[in-house]
Amino acid sequence: MSHGPAKGIGRWLFTTNHKDIGTLYLWFSFSMFFIGGFFALVIRAELFEPGLQIVEPEFFNQMTTLHGLIMVFGAVMPAFVGLANWMIPIMIGAPDMALPRMNNWSFWILPFAFAILLSTLFMEGGGPNFGWTFYAPLSTTYAPPSVTFFIFAIHIMGASSIMGAINIIATILNMRAPGMTLMKMPLFVWTWLITAYLLIAVMPVLAAVVTMMLMDIHFGTSFFDAAGGGDPVLFQHVFWFFGHPEVYIMILPAFGIISAIIPTFARKPLFGYASMVYATASIALLSFIVWAHHMFTVGIPLVGELFFMYATMLIAVPTGVKVFNWVTTMFRGSLTFETPMLFAVAFVILFTIGGFSGLMLAIAPADFQYHDTYFVVAHFHYVLVPGAIFSITAGVYYWLPKWTGHMYNELMGKTHFWLAFIGLNLTFFPMHFVGLAGMPRRIPDYALQFADFNMISSCGAFLFGAAQVVFLFNVVRTIFSKSKASAEVWEKPTGLEWQLPSPAPYHTFTKPPVIQ
Amino acid sequence: MLHIGPNNPAKAFHAFYLGIAVSTLCFTQNAFSSSLNMTEGVTSVSKEIYSLHMNIFWWCVAIGVVVFGVMFYTMIAHRKEHGAKASNFHESTFLEVLWTLIPFVILIAMAVPATSSLVKIYDTEEADIDILITGYQWKWKYEYLGEDLSFFSNLSTPNNEIYNRLEKNPNYLLEVDNPLVIPTGKKVRFLLTSNDVIHSWWIPDFAVKKDAIPGFINEAWTIVDAPGIFRGQCAELCGKNHGFMPIVVEVKPENEFNQWLSEQKAVAAKLEELNSTTFTFEDLVTRGEQVYLNNCAACHQANGKGVPGAFPSIAGSKIATGALSDHLNIVIFGSQKNPAMQAFGAQLSEADLAAVITYQRNAFGNNMGDSVQPKEILAFKQNNK
Numbered sequence: 001m002s003h004g005p006a007k008g009i010g011r012w013l014f015t016t017n018h019k020d021i022g023t024l025y026l027w028f029s030f031s032m033f034f035i036g037g038f039f040a041l042v043i044r045a046e047l048f049e050p051g052l053q054i055v056e057p058e059f060f061n062q063m064t065t066l067h068g069l070i071m072v073f074g075a076v077m078p079a080f081v082g083l084a085n086w087m088i089p090i091m092i093g094a095p096d097m098a099l100p101r102m103n104n105w106s107f108w109i110l111p112f113a114f115a116i117l118l119s120t121l122f123m124e125g126g127g128p129n130f131g132w133t134f135y136a137p138l139s140t141t142y143a144p145p146s147v148t149f150f151i152f153a154i155h156i157m158g159a160s161s162i163m164g165a166i167n168i169i170a171t172i173l174n175m176r177a178p179g180m181t182l183m184k185m186p187l188f189v190w191t192w193l194i195t196a197y198l199l200i201a202v203m204p205v206l207a208a209v210v211t212m213m214l215m216d217i218h219f220g221t222s223f224f225d226a227a228g229g230g231d232p233v234l235f236q237h238v239f240w241f242f243g244h245p246e247v248y249i250m251i252l253p254a255f256g257i258i259s260a261i262i263p264t265f266a267r268k269p270l271f272g273y274a275s276m277v278y279a280t281a282s283i284a285l286l287s288f289i290v291w292a293h294h295m296f297t298v299g300i301p302l303v304g305e306l307f308f309m310y311a312t313m314l315i316a317v318p319t320g321v322k323v324f325n326w327v328t329t330m331f332r333g334s335l336t337f338e339t340p341m342l343f344a345v346a347f348v349i350l351f352t353i354g355g356f357s358g359l360m361l362a363i364a365p366a367d368f369q370y371h372d373t374y375f376v377v378a379h380f381h382y383v384l385v386p387g388a389i390f391s392i393t394a395g396v397y398y399w400l401p402k403w404t405g406h407m408y409n410e411l412m413g414k415t416h417f418w419l420a421f422i423g424l425n426l427t428f429f430p431m432h433f434v435g436l437a438g439m440p441r442r443i444p445d446y447a448l449q450f451a452d453f454n455m456i457s458s459c460g461a462f463l464f465g466a467a468q469v470v471f472l473f474n475v476v477r478t479i480f481s482k483s484k485a486s487a488e489v490w491e492k493p494t495g496l497e498w499q500l501p502s503p504a505p506y507h508t509f510t511k512p513p514v515i516q
Numbered sequence: 517m518l519h520i521g522p523n524n525p526a527k528a529f530h531a532f533y534l535g536i537a538v539s540t541l542c543f544t545q546n547a548f549s550s551s552l553n554m555t556e557g558v559t560s561v562s563k564e565i566y567s568l569h570m571n572i573f574w575w576c577v578a579i580g581v582v583v584f585g586v587m588f589y590t591m592i593a594h595r596k597e598h599g600a601k602a603s604n605f606h607e608s609t610f611l612e613v614l615w616t617l618i619p620f621v622i623l624i625a626m627a628v629p630a631t632s633s634l635v636k637i638y639d640t641e642e643a644d645i646d647i648l649i650t651g652y653q654w655k656w657k658y659e660y661l662g663e664d665l666s667f668f669s670n671l672s673t674p675n676n677e678i679y680n681r682l683e684k685n686p687n688y689l690l691e692v693d694n695p696l697v698i699p700t701g702k703k704v705r706f707l708l709t710s711n712d713v714i715h716s717w718w719i720p721d722f723a724v725k726k727d728a729i730p731g732f733i734n735e736a737w738t739i740v741d742a743p744g745i746f747r748g749q750c751a752e753l754c755g756k757n758h759g760f761m762p763i764v765v766e767v768k769p770e771n772e773f774n775q776w777l778s779e780q781k782a783v784a785a786k787l788e789e790l791n792s793t794t795f796t797f798e799d800l801v802t803r804g805e806q807v808y809l810n811n812c813a814a815c816h817q818a819n820g821k822g823v824p825g826a827f828p829s830i831a832g833s834k835i836a837t838g839a840l841s842d843h844l845n846i847v848i849f850g851s852q853k854n855p856a857m858q859a860f861g862a863q864l865s866e867a868d869l870a871a872v873i874t875y876q877r878n879a880f881g882n883n884m885g886d887s888v889q890p891k892e893i894l895a896f897k898q899n900n901k
Contacts, residue, residue, distance in 0.1 A: 051678060129756075131753045135753070138713040142755060232730060297716060306631060309627070313627060317616055320616075330590050333600070333602045336595070363572055363630045364634055365634050366568050368565065368724070371751065372752055442753045445760070447689045452551075453551075
């Protein structure tokens with residue numbers, strides 16, 4: 001019945017196995033995480049003290065742009081797709097993804113997209129230097145020639161994401177084991193189902209906006225050029241109509257992971273399962289009507305400003321519900337703090353801090369002072385690093401024994417956690433202060449009053465980078481480790497994945513499991 | 517933090533957040549310290565915004581204390597190693613409704629003052645003075661509407677400080693050659709637009725931040741009651757020198773402002789006169805050197821050698837030692853190939869253009885010996901429109 005994988009490189013090139021493709025996605029994402037992280041360290045090295053020391057402003061702008069693009073599209077999104085590939089079929093008792101060949105393709109176009117994107121660094125005029133939000137006309141009329149390659153790369157990434165999303169929806173809706181009703185699905189499956197719909201809704205919008213840029217640059221249109229009847233602000237509206245749901249694409253699956261881990265280590269069922277599902281859906285719906293809160297200073301009319309301010313504030317309600325549910329899940333449990341739980345607890349605390357600054361940013365008049373400063377940088381890094389990165393890390397530690405059949409080294413895991421936790425806070429907490437004190441974002445050099453906190457941030461960034469090396473080492477060591485993990489791995493965890501042996505066989509649930 | 521160890525994470529968390537709490541306390545103790553918190557500013561709007569900011573900050577602290585309080589309590593009290601047994605409760609409609617409604621009420625409490633501030637900020641009617649602000653890569657142009665006065669404002673921090681060859685002065689990167697000057701007690705309306713990409717004009721002390729968008733005009737306003745010098749920076753990524761286009765506003769009492777205004781107009785009239793003067797070769801070179809240092813040296817460098825790979829050298833360049841018409845063309849209309857070489861035709865007076873072109877052709881060992889007069893510049897502009 002069960003046969004093993006093919007031998008050699010062909011296994012990875014031609015595989016249609018969800019576990020292999022999940023592994024490919026995860027390793028790809030891990031390598032992009034290091035490349036994007038390296039770019040971040042170039043930025044932090046330049047900002048270590050005032051003056052220009054290491055890089056010129058032109059190259060600095062390429063680093064900020066590529067750091068953002070690589071982390072968003074190369075590290076976070078593929079990591080979540082990788083986790084979805086590995087875990088969703090297992091969690092719903094399916095033998096594989098619904099569309100295995102498309103699954104192979106949606107992964108294998110990604111390395112090409114990022115090879116193209118990174119190759120722009122070596123082109124004449126340099127790589128994209130207009131920020132990951134690539135506002136026109138800086139990204140059209142005033143862009144380096146490599147922008148065309150950037151547009152092509154974005155198109156490929158978008159196609160990959162859309163295929164991945166279609167596959168996940170098709171799998172969840174069609175391949176659940178008998179008895180696995182929607183409201184019995186683990187939250188990770190639920191959050192990914194909703195995320196996949198978000199992806200299908202907004203990735204075409206991203207494709208549209210880069211195509212409009214392409215038209216403006218090469219085919220004489222003037223979508224974003226007032227001289228030809230267009231409007232630079234139109235770019236921002238279209239971009240953020242994609243961009244705001246995009247940030248939830250990077251956080252909703254994280255909610256799912258955390259909702260799996262906290263109950264396991266609290267030894268208590270998730271509190272408010274149904275309200276978690278509804279809160280996720282509400283956040284997803286609200287994400288479509290808040291985009292202009294990124295644009296409070298572009299001069300939208302008062303009524304528009306008020307609408308987007310109120311809608312944005314509303315997001316705090318379902319997000320709050322989630323945090324309260326996690327805390328109540330922990331309450332009167334029987335808590336232990338293995339590495340996945342440490343990352344999950346840090347997630348709840350730090351993500352909440354990021355949520356607080358988000359609430360502050362929602363207040364439009366106050367945003368006139370916060371907008372485009374380091375306060376915003378602090379905010380979205382508090383949301384994305386503990387939010388997306390910590391949850392992915394927690395998920396990797398949580399499921400690694402299931403994937404590899406070996407237990408990771410707990411001491412090393414905890415070392416990783418504490419280095420990352422301290423590094424993260426040292427890096428990003430002071431950014432709140434310099435932002436409030438008036439330091440704009442995306443500048444290669446700064447006035448003297450910002451010097452002390454920037455130095456602290458830079459030290460923290462290198463500590464955070466070092467922590468990830470520990471992570472890499474721990475993962476590799478686990479793969480080659482001799483210690484066997486049990487099927488359950490943790491103490492009475494819930495979920496179908498724990499009914500399988502560790503490592504999970506190459507083919508699982510070829511006969512559907514029985515769900516009570 | 518000495519007690520941090522793999523076996524007592526809750527304690528370590530505790531210690532860490534004690535640290536955060538202490539720094540939060542410092543944060544509020546030094547609420548007026550500009551290095552930690554938002555400036556309170558000098559206008560009624562900036563003070564309102566500051567109080568909105570502190571208001572929502574304290575709400576966040578209060579919610580944080582409750583949520584994290586419960587969390588830390590449970591992390592300390594309900595540990596398996598201390599024998600805690602897990603309960604099994606996992607649902608409560610009452611709780612869900614409660615923690616949906618309470619935040620909702622808090623949000624309304626925050627939205628009300630925010631709305632009234634926003635309405636006030638959007639009231640740009642009935643201004644006493646209108647100033648058109650145009651963003652350029654990478655400087656600002658200020659035009660006093662109805663007063664026939666306009667000028668550019670450039671970063672005045674020397675390159676030697678930026679490249680760490682000289683000690684940095686206290687206003688490093690926050691100083692300009694010509695600050696914007698406005699009077700006290702008057703409603704000043706700023707009309708913002710841009711010549712190239714999107715910029716954003718920001719003075720934290722006025723709480724004015726508005727994008728300057730090419731092809732469109734945005735409005736903002738301020739009333740400053742006391743004289744002073746206020747500094748800000750461009751807030752929207754606008755290319756290479758985004759970090760190097762500061763904003764300085766000097767607020768003067770009304771009579772001093774009026775005096776300044778008439779002085780500036782006299783200077784402008786004199787400059788206008790120069791456009792029809794015929795200069796001697798030496799005068800052109802002397803004037804040209806100053807114009808060069810203010811407008812060209814940021815890229816082409818004071819020694820005219822440029823930066824290899826980024827900015828072409830003027831010393832011995834084909835254009836500066838070639839046909840005069842090519843030289844006029846690139847300075848007046850900019851480069852077709854490289855948008856970094858802007859069109860200076862509308863930015864500099866004819867006299868300054870004549871002077872700087874003459875200077876470039878005769879400095880840095882170029883020794884062309886030729887010169888160009890303001891009248892010829894005007895003719896060239898008109899013939900090549």
